[in-house]
Amino acid sequence: MDQDILLMTPGPVQLDPEILMAGAQPLKHHRTNDFAPLYTECVNMLKKFFKTNQRLLLTTSSGTGVMETAIVNHFHQGETILSVETGAFGERFSEIAKAFRLNVVQLKYPWGYRAKVEDIDAEFKKHPDIKGVTVTFNETSTGVKNDLAAIGEYLKNKNVLFITDGVSGIGALPFEMDAWHIDVAISASQKGFLAPPGVGMIALSEKAVDKLNKVDCPAYYFNLKHYIKNQDLPIPSYPWTPAISVMFSLHAALKRIEKIGIEKLFSHYGNLAAALKESLKALNLSIFTQPDALSEVLTVINTPAGIHPKSIVNEIHDNYNVLLAGGQGHLADKVFRIATIGMIGEREMIATIGLLELALTKLGYLKEIGAGTTALLKAISKQTS
Ligand SMILES: Cc1ncc(COP(=O)(O)O)c(C=O)c1O
Numbered sequence: 001m002d003q004d005i006l007l008m009t010p011g012p013v014q015l016d017p018e019i020l021m022a023g024a025q026p027l028k029h030h031r032t033n034d035f036a037p038l039y040t041e042c043v044n045m046l047k048k049f050f051k052t053n054q055r056l057l058l059t060t061s062s063g064t065g066v067m068e069t070a071i072v073n074h075f076h077q078g079e080t081i082l083s084v085e086t087g088a089f090g091e092r093f094s095e096i097a098k099a100f101r102l103n104v105v106q107l108k109y110p111w112g113y114r115a116k117v118e119d120i121d122a123e124f125k126k127h128p129d130i131k132g133v134t135v136t137f138n139e140t141s142t143g144v145k146n147d148l149a150a151i152g153e154y155l156k157n158k159n160v161l162f163i164t165d166g167v168s169g170i171g172a173l174p175f176e177m178d179a180w181h182i183d184v185a186i187s188a189s190q191k192g193f194l195a196p197p198g199v200g201m202i203a204l205s206e207k208a209v210d211k212l213n214k215v216d217c218p219a220y221y222f223n224l225k226h227y228i229k230n231q232d233l234p235i236p237s238y239p240w241t242p243a244i245s246v247m248f249s250l251h252a253a254l255k256r257i258e259k260i261g262i263e264k265l266f267s268h269y270g271n272l273a274a275a276l277k278e279s280l281k282a283l284n285l286s287i288f289t290q291p292d293a294l295s296e297v298l299t300v301i302n303t304p305a306g307i308h309p310k311s312i313v314n315e316i317h318d319n320y321n322v323l324l325a326g327g328q329g330h331l332a333d334k335v336f337r338i339a340t341i342g343m344i345g346e347r348e349m350i351a352t353i354g355l356l357e358l359a360l361t362k363l364g365y366l367k368e369i370g371a372g373t374t375a376l377l378k379a380i381s382k383q384t385s
Contacts, residue, residue, distance in 0.1 A: 004321065005317070005321050005322070005323050006321060006322045006323065006344075006348060006351070006352075007323055007339075007342065008322060008323060008324050008325075008338050008339050008342075008344070008348065008352050009323055009324070009325040009337075009339050010140050010168050010191065010297060010298040010325060010337060010339040010341065011140070011167075011168055011190050011191035011339075012190040012191070012196065012197055013190070013191055013194065013339060013341055013342030013343070013344075014342035014343045014344050014348070015194060015195070015196065015249075015253075015342070015343055016194070016253075016256070016343045018252065018256075019194060019195060019249050019252050019253045019256065019343075020196065020249060022248045022249045022251070022252035023196065023245040023246060023248050023249040024245070025245075025248050027244050027245070028244060030237050030238060030241060030242055030244060031235065031237060032235065033235055035235075035237065035244070036235050036236055036237065038247055038248070038251055039058070039236055039237055039238070039242075039247070040236055041251060041254075042058065042199075042247060042250055042251050042254065043056050043057075043058065043231075045251075045254040045255075045258065046058075046193075046201055046203075046254065047203070048258075048262070049170055049171050049175070049192075049193070049254075049257075049262065050166075050170060050175065050177045050185055050187075050201075050203045051175060051176040051177055051178060051179065052177040052178050052185070052203050053178060054177075054178065054203060054204060054205055054206065055203065055204045055209060055228070055231075056201060056202070056203040056204075057201070057202050057203075057204070057224060057227045057228065057231060058199055058200065058201055058227075058238065058242070058247075059199070059200035059201070059202065059222065059227070059238075060198065060199065060200065060238070060240070060241075060242055060243045061188070061198075061200040061222075062188050062190070062197050062198070062200065063165070063167035063186070063187070063188040063200065064092065064096075065200055065222065066167075066186040066187070066188060066200035066201065066202050067092060067093055067096055067165055067167075067186060068096050068100075068219075068222060069186070069200070069202055069219075069222040069224065070134075070163050070184045070186050070202060071093070071096050071097050071100055071102070072100055072217050072218055072219040072222055072223075073212045073215060073217050073219075073222070073223065073224045074132060074161055074163070074184065074208060074211050074212055074215060075097075075100070075102050075131060075132060075215065076215055076216070077100070077101045077102070077218070078101060078102070078103060079102055079103065079129075079131045079132070080102070080103040080104075080105060080127060080129045080130050080131055081097055081102050081103070081104055081105070081130065081131060081132040081133065081134060082105045082107060082120065082123050082124075082127070082130045082132070082133045082134070083097060083104050083105065083106050083107065083133075083134045084107045084109075084115045084120065084133065084134060084135045084136075084146075084151075085106055085107060085108045085109065086109045086111070086113065086114060086115055086135075086136055086139045086142060086144045086146060087111055087136065087139035087140070087141035087142035087144060087328075087329075088139075088140075088141035088142075088328045088329045089136045089139055089140060089141060089165055089167070090134070090135075090136045090139065090165075091329075093134040093136070093163075093165065094106050097134070100218060105123055105126075105127050105130065107119060107120065107123055111141070111142045111288075111329075111330070111331065112142050112143075112144065112288055112289050112290050112293070112300075113144065113290050113293060114144045114145070114146050114147065114290070114292065114293035115135060115146050115147070115151065117150050117151060117153075117154045120133065120151060120154060120155075121154065124158070130160055131159075131160055131161065132160055132161040132162075132163055133151070133155060133160055133161070133162055133163065134163045134164070134165065135148060135151055135162075135163070135164050135165070136164070136165045137164050137165060137166040137168075137169035137170065137173070137175065138166070138167075138168045138169030138172070138173060138295050138297050139295075140167070140168040140297070140298065140328075141327075141328040141329060141331065142288070142289060142300060142331075143287075143288065143289035143293075143294065143295050143297075143298055143299060143300035143337070144289055144290075144293040144295065145169070145173065145293060145294065145295035145296075145297075146293075148164055148175075148180050148182065149176070149179070149180045151180075152180035152181035152182055153180075153181065155181060156181040161183040161184060161207065161208055161211060162181060162182050162183050162184070163182075163183065163184040163185075163186075164182050164184070164185050164186070165186055166185050166186060166187045167186065167187055167188050167191060168191045168192065168297055168298075168341075169187075169192065169295075169297065170185065170187040170192055170193075170201075171187065171191065171192025171193045171194070171257070172191065172192035172265075172266070172269060172296070172297050172341045173192070173266065173269075173295070173296060173297060174266055177203055177205075178205075182205070183204070183205040183207050183208040184202065184203070184204055184205070184208050185202070185203045186200070186201065186202045186203075187200075187201045188200050188201065189201075189246060189249075189250050189253075191297075191341065192297075192341060193250060193253055193254065193257075194253040194256070194257065194342065194343060195246065195249045195250040195252075195253040195254075196246050196249055197246070198243040198246035199242075199243055199246050199247060199250050202224070204224075209228070212224055212225070213225070221240070226239035226240075227239055266296075268345070269296045269297070269340050269341050270296045271380075271383045272296075272340035272344070272345070272346075272349055273294075273295075273296040273297075273299060273340040274379065274383075275346075275349060275376050275379035275380050275383065276299055276338060276340060276349060276353070276376070277299065278375045278376060278378070278379040279353045279372040279373065279375045279376035279379070280299070280301060280372070281375065282371040282372050282374065282375035283356075283357070283360070283366070283371060283372040283375075285301050285302065285304070286301070286302045287299060287300065287301060287302070288300040288301065288302050288331070288334075288335045296340060297339065297340065297341050298325075298337050298338065298339045298340065298341070299337065299338050299340065300327075300331075300335050300336075300337050301335060301336055301337070301338065302334065302335055303333075303334060303335060303336060304360070304365045306364075307360075307363050307364075307365060308333055309326045309327055309332070309333065309334070309335060309336040310326055310333075311359075311363055312324065312336055312356070312359050312360070312363065313325070313326050313336055315359040315362060315363065316352075316355045316356065316358075316359050320351075320355050320358075322351060322352060322355055324336050324337065324338055324352070324356075325337040325338070325339065338352060346380050346384075349376060349380075350373065350376060350377070350380075353372045353373050353376045354373050356372065357369050357370065357371075357372050357373060
């Protein structure tokens with residue numbers, strides 16, 4: 001049967017049809033007062049998710065474009081940054097910075113481990129010329145959640161910019177840009193914000209704005225000076241034509257999240273992740289990520305010996321229209337990933353674990369079916385009683 005695919009992936013995530021339909025409204029012209037409230041309300045609502053009272057700008061791009069925006073606007077060619085790599089997206093920040101001729105000190109962790117302040121401190125002792133530090137908030141390739149509060153506390157009195165990639169984390173996990181002393185926080189519409197891809201977000205501390213005013217930005221489209229100037233016009237807008245339809249959906253999604261209550265949504269995701277972990281335990285499936293680094297956004301699962309992650313993902317996708325994520329980078333043939341964010345709930349988790357059990361039975365790993373689903377149901381029942 002030709003059906004929609006249920007996305008149990010960490011972005012894009014499963015969306016509500018009403019949010020998607022919001023994108024089908026007639027367009028509003030971005031140089032008019034018809035559009036200005038949509039733009040301003042999105043910015044103001046997003047500040048509540050970033051927990052910042054400082055400047056927040058919208059761009060047109062996916063997360064990678066906003067990572068690039070953060071780099072090109074804040075550093076002079078040849079300046080040194082410390083790139084903290086806890087997975088594929090940390091590595092991406094290094095690649096972007098190298099592409100723009102920065103001197104990149106790479107602090108590499110084995111995948112699955114989170115960053116530690118003492119290691120960052122050791123790098124500062126070796127490289128006193130560091131002018132910026134990039135850290136991934138929620139590392140989507142490894143399921144690691146980094147402790148940004150501790151890193152921000154360490155960096156707060158240093159003459160550096162603290163930059164974080166919040167692409168899969170902000171909107172899905174508690175995040176405190178101002179309280180954690182973050183200077184540049186980036187994200188995108190298609191994960192925690194429950195909207196289609198296309199709108200990028202970048203929030204800036206005063207220190208970050210001061211620095212960008214001194215940097216001769218080697219980009220045009222992503223030069224934030226244009227964005228700041230246009231945000232401050234009597235009719236605030238983007239410098240160029242925005243993804244107006246995606247903004248309609250983003251606006252509707254932010255309103256929806258506000259109505260649900262952001263804290264309630266965080267605890268919903270936490271419950272889904274906890275119940276999922278119970279079912280994995282019952283299936284004797286181990287989690288790839290170190291126990292002190294676990295994120296509630298997604299769970300990274302070691303594939304049983306002799307089975308390729310693709311066989312599990314394809315079996316469930318091709319037969320049942322549910323999509324799990326495979327592994328990234330050198331984990332491509334070792335792990336698969338299940339997201340616990342998006343417009344999903346108990347129904348989707350029960351279906352996912354039931355189908356996982358069917359697939360693992362077919363692939364010869366499970367001799368008896370039902371233990372995972374039973375453990376999941378028991379965990380859900382405890383949470384809801
Ligand atoms: C943590 C993180 N950073 C950056 C990106 C890149 O975002 P995009 O694919 O939207 O360019 C992703 C996407 O999966 C991500 O999870």
